Amino acid sequence: MEEEIKFILDSTKEAMHDALLHLEKKFVNIRAGKATPSMVAGVMVDYYGSPTPLGQVANVSTPDGMTITIQPWEKNLIPDIEKGIHLANIGFNPMNNGESIIINVPPLTEERRRDLAKQAKHEAEESKIGVRNDRKNANSELKDLDISEDLQKNVEIDIQKMTDEHINKIDAILTKKEKEIMTV
Missing domain, CATH: 1.10.132.20 (Ribosome-recycling factor)
Known part of the structure; x- marks a missing residue:
């Protein structure tokens, strides 16, 4: 008993x-105003035909409180990563400089x-x-x-x-x- x-x-x-x-x-x-890598954790990227989490194909970092930088391990993935960010519908507009993707997080x-x-x-x-x-x-x-x-x-x-x-x-x-x- x-x-x-x-x-x-x-x-x-x-x-x-x-x-x-x-x-x-x-x-x-639930974002609290400052940029964090977890904001893009749910983004899936088409990696040679299979959906792959963003963290497995790129390094995601936040150089400051308002910017997320995504450095892909393969340069040819940049368009696929941008597409993945748009498809994730998280409200961010990615910009690429040929080397990496930069997301400016607007203040709330x-x-x-x-x-x-x-x-x-x-x-x-x-x-x-x-x-x-x-x-x-x-x-x-x-x-x-x-x-x-x-x-x-x-x-x-x-x-x-x-x-x-x-x-x-x-x-x-x-x-x-x-x-x-x-x-x-």
Whole structure:
């Protein structure tokens, strides 16, 4: 019985932690005004007939906060990389100088910053819903066990503490991301 309870608690904690990791991955895709290589991470390039991630055919760097530089390992890939950036529909206009591709990242408007903050709030709320669903699943698994009411109540309290911890972590991550987005 003790092992089953421990298993429920461990799997619930892992599922809640996965919700946090998922949120952090989502937040990487919400840009906060300054250029980062992750902004073009989703770009696929036609590399000799097969779609390949940009990071596997070029070096992506950010020399300053407003510029992304893409240095392909093969010069003949420049048109394919530009095409990939346009097809990715990420809102950037690539320029090439024959050697590399330069993307100037425009500064965010106040309205766009508010939209991005709303998007971040939505993603955080989705993660909170996931954590609450994990709590619900754990509590229903607990009810299926043949244990005393006192033990069940104590374990439910532990699950609720775990839920509260993860919700607070989500709030902290959201606050940090909102501050990052709204900082000009």
